[in-house]
Amino acid sequence: MSVTAARGFTAAGVVAGIKESGAPDLALVVNQGPSRAAAGVFTGNRVRAAPVVWSEQVLKGGAVTAVVLNSGGANACTGPLGFQDTHATAERVAAALGHSAGEVAVASTGLIGLRLPMDKLLPGVDRAAAELSPHGGEKAAIAIKTTDTTHKTAVAEGAGWTVGGMAKGAGMLAPGLATMLVVLTTDADVESAALDEALRAATRTTFDRVDSDGCMSTNDTVLLLASGASGVVPEPVAFAEAVRAVCADLARQLVGDAEGASKDIRIEVVNAATEDDAVEVGRSIARNNLLKCALHGEDPNWGRVLSAIGTTSAAFDPDRLDVAINGVWVCRQGSVGEDRALVDMRYREVTITADLSAGDASAVVWTNDLTADYVHENSAYSS
Amino acid sequence: MSVTAARGFTAAGVVAGIKESGAPDLALVVNQGPSRAAAGVFTGNRVRAAPVVWSEQVLKGGAVTAVVLNSGGANACTGPLGFQDTHATAERVAAALGHSAGEVAVASTGLIGLRLPMDKLLPGVDRAAAELSPHGGEKAAIAIKTTDTTHKTAVAEGAGWTVGGMAKGAGMLAPGLATMLVVLTTDADVESAALDEALRAATRTTFDRVDSDGCMSTNDTVLLLASGASGVVPEPVAFAEAVRAVCADLARQLVGDAEGASKDIRIEVVNAATEDDAVEVGRSIARNNLLKCALHGEDPNWGRVLSAIGTTSAAFDPDRLDVAINGVWVCRQGSVGEDRALVDMRYREVTITADLSAGDASAVVWTNDLTADYVHENSAYSS
Numbered sequence: 001m002s003v004t005a006a007r008g009f010t011a012a013g014v015v016a017g018i019k020e021s022g023a024p025d026l027a028l029v030v031n032q033g034p035s036r037a038a039a040g041v042f043t044g045n046r047v048r049a050a051p052v053v054w055s056e057q058v059l060k061g062g063a064v065t066a067v068v069l070n071s072g073g074a075n076a077c078t079g080p081l082g083f084q085d086t087h088a089t090a091e092r093v094a095a096a097l098g099h100s101a102g103e104v105a106v107a108s109t110g111l112i113g114l115r116l117p118m119d120k121l122l123p124g125v126d127r128a129a130a131e132l133s134p135h136g137g138e139k140a141a142i143a144i145k146t147t148d149t150t151h152k153t154a155v156a157e158g159a160g161w162t163v164g165g166m167a168k169g170a171g172m173l174a175p176g177l178a179t180m181l182v183v184l185t186t187d188a189d190v191e192s193a194a195l196d197e198a199l200r201a202a203t204r205t206t207f208d209r210v211d212s213d214g215c216m217s218t219n220d221t222v223l224l225l226a227s228g229a230s231g232v233v234p235e236p237v238a239f240a241e242a243v244r245a246v247c248a249d250l251a252r253q254l255v256g257d258a259e260g261a262s263k264d265i266r267i268e269v270v271n272a273a274t275e276d277d278a279v280e281v282g283r284s285i286a287r288n289n290l291l292k293c294a295l296h297g298e299d300p301n302w303g304r305v306l307s308a309i310g311t312t313s314a315a316f317d318p319d320r321l322d323v324a325i326n327g328v329w330v331c332r333q334g335s336v337g338e339d340r341a342l343v344d345m346r347y348r349e350v351t352i353t354a355d356l357s358a359g360d361a362s363a364v365v366w367t368n369d370l371t372a373d374y375v376h377e378n379s380a381y382s383s
Numbered sequence: 384m385s386v387t388a389a390r391g392f393t394a395a396g397v398v399a400g401i402k403e404s405g406a407p408d409l410a411l412v413v414n415q416g417p418s419r420a421a422a423g424v425f426t427g428n429r430v431r432a433a434p435v436v437w438s439e440q441v442l443k444g445g446a447v448t449a450v451v452l453n454s455g456g457a458n459a460c461t462g463p464l465g466f467q468d469t470h471a472t473a474e475r476v477a478a479a480l481g482h483s484a485g486e487v488a489v490a491s492t493g494l495i496g497l498r499l500p501m502d503k504l505l506p507g508v509d510r511a512a513a514e515l516s517p518h519g520g521e522k523a524a525i526a527i528k529t530t531d532t533t534h535k536t537a538v539a540e541g542a543g544w545t546v547g548g549m550a551k552g553a554g555m556l557a558p559g560l561a562t563m564l565v566v567l568t569t570d571a572d573v574e575s576a577a578l579d580e581a582l583r584a585a586t587r588t589t590f591d592r593v594d595s596d597g598c599m600s601t602n603d604t605v606l607l608l609a610s611g612a613s614g615v616v617p618e619p620v621a622f623a624e625a626v627r628a629v630c631a632d633l634a635r636q637l638v639g640d641a642e643g644a645s646k647d648i649r650i651e652v653v654n655a656a657t658e659d660d661a662v663e664v665g666r667s668i669a670r671n672n673l674l675k676c677a678l679h680g681e682d683p684n685w686g687r688v689l690s691a692i693g694t695t696s697a698a699f700d701p702d703r704l705d706v707a708i709n710g711v712w713v714c715r716q717g718s719v720g721e722d723r724a725l726v727d728m729r730y731r732e733v734t735i736t737a738d739l740s741a742g743d744a745s746a747v748v749w750t751n752d753l754t755a756d757y758v759h760e761n762s763a764y765s766s
Contacts, residue, residue: 047693047701047717077689079702079718112686113719214597215673215687216694289672289753290598290761297762303495304598306460310430311599318430319462334430335462336496370672370762372755378673379680379753 002137005164008227013143016124035228049076062192169254260374282365385520388547391610396526399507401455418611432459445575552637643757665748
């Protein structure tokens with residue numbers, strides 16, 4: 001499972017001491033080759049953490065030997081000194097592995113605006129390098145957790161090759177990627193341009209459509225590393241589908257473990273004029289705080305769905321909108337439909353279907369409910 | 384005070400029985416003339432309640448004799464029958480006053496997707512008409528409350544003329560107006576085109592910059608009625624300023640009484656390239672749930688401010704962003720600034736200043752914190 005499910009990868013997860021809790025906080029993933037092809041997708045936020053700036057540069061070379069990830073500090077909004085810290089981290093990994101720092105990607109997650117404790121982080125890199133193992137994927141996945149309650153891994157098998165991965169999420173989940181760090185690995189033999197294409201296509205309909213709390217992070221990073229260790233050049237469509245499946249699996253796990261959430265809400269927008277319209281409507285529903293509160297209270301408040309749809313620029317006629325909640329069409333033709341008392345709201349997963357009657361495009365956006373626990377978790381401590 | 388502060392207006396507020404609680408729920412405001420000039424601004428939501436559709440049509444004539452407002456039901460998403468209910472309400476007012484229904488504006492607020500109990504509402508109109516008084520402004524302001532904890536009125540005096548008004552708000556407060564019903568009256572002698580200009584200018588920088596919870600209502604209505612009873616044609620700039628002052632006063636009261644809020648947050652965006660940029664940045668900060676939770680917890684979490692700014696398309700250089708919270712510049716040049724421990728967060732009002740270093744435009748946007756009480760108030764019952 002995780003990043004060591006595919007052949008040609010070793011990983012480790014250690015306690016560097018960055019987190020005051022003493023929990024694991026540093027992970028290392030190393031591509032043993034023979035290929036080192038890689039692709040990456042980064043946050044759309046214009047305020048970008050030092051490791052994002054660094055890793056984006058690394059990925060331009062199309063090759064990644066190692067990824068070092070830390071929790072316990074985002075190294076965002078830390079100025080030129082913060083960038084030097086990222087650089088020094090990559091150099092330390094390179095020294096430990098005997099490679100170039102130019103092929104070492106760095107990812108960080110945690111509080112914005114604090115320098116990383118380099119006196120702890122750098123020795124942690126050495127320890128992680130010493131513990132690298134083809135069975136280290138699970139430990140690596142554990143070391144990148146922040147407020148995640150469980151670590152998250154996924155795997156998909158192809159014809160003689162494998163795609164595996166790990167993710168951390170929990171808060172600040174929004175489009176243009178959530179506060180997520182994701183590392184995917186494969187032993188398929190795929191060049192970086194094809195990896196990039198498969199990864200962008202996959203993130204566009206998975207991580208990019210998770211909108212737990214409307215907030216976009218400064219640190220989001222999704223990497224895909226190919227070792228080629230299987231010796232198999234995969235059929236492109238099957239490979240793209242395997243990458244998508246692993247991303248979808250991890251994205252669903254992120255939604256299921258969002259901070260303070262009690263409901264996972266699947267918003268299907270159907271019969272839209274364009275996919276862009278469907279996504280815009282889905283996001284608008286996903287970000288409606290009043291609706292998110294109502295769903296928390298197990299109230300199938302379709303008026304708030306319509307109110308959210310009405311704020312978009314998507315093509316629709318208000319008098320032709322249909323909305324179902326958990327399969328019950330509570331709104332028909334923009335007005336009262338089936339009896340809302342028929343909607344069973346007891347389960348964690350809730351499905352909202354919005355039919356725009358404007359075309360044949362569709363999209364699915366995931367979000368969570370808004371709860372007192374979310375407020376508590378995000379007001380009781382700095383994160 | 385309220386809508387009867389200006390001469391030439393009578394008002395009433397009664398218990399029609401629309402609300403199950405037995406609280407006042409129907410208000411009537413009548414312009415006794417000699418002028419009946421009026422202007423209106425309505426929700427930007429494309430899903431619009433029946434009374435919005437009706438009143439917008441009435442306002443096209445530039446004359447309003449009476450405004451009837453009910454709480455206890457929004458009459459939104461109620462189809463053609465809901466529109467007939469609005470029409471019937473206007474007709475009943477017209478019959479009671481001996482005027483044309485074409486000059487009767489209607490406003491409703493409450494739950495979306497439920498028909499109004501017309502058997503209670505229409506007799507309520509008759510009772511309100513019978514109780515009309517030049518001292519009825521306070522009762523009218525009380526009758527339009529929903530989850531408002533207090534009624535809201537304001538007044539500004541000119542040279543021989545007065546502008547007064549009432550508002551209800553509380554939830555679903557957002558741009559393009561909040562769930563707000565506002566009626567302003569003046570005894571100044573101003574034609575409808577000039578009223579429209581003054582009202583649009585005033586709402587643009589007041590109600591339109593209140594963004595309590597990011598949700599835009601289907602029912603927002605702001606009306607300005609001029610009786611001309613003072614016989615004074617006001618100096619246009621002074622009149623516009625009086626209208627703006629009353630709107631600003633009422634907008635501030637809406638923020639101060641937003642559902643479940645414990646903080647009123649004033650977001651000043653300064654040195655922006657354009658006013659549009661300043662407003663975009665202000666709104667993005669206002670809608671960041673993570674920041675709103677942090678401020679609830681009295682945590683001056685400037686990283687979340689930067690993260691919100693970074694999602695906008697405004698002109699700025701991330702390395703030149705300065706952010707102050709309550710006057711302490713906790714972020715300088717996109718990185719750590721003054722000690723965040725210096726920020727005093729004990730008071731209800733919090734000021735966030737974001738300096739974009741990109742020009743000389745500015746804007747102020749108001750919002751509230753995100754609290755467990757907000758979640759409770761909006762999940763524990765349908766609204």
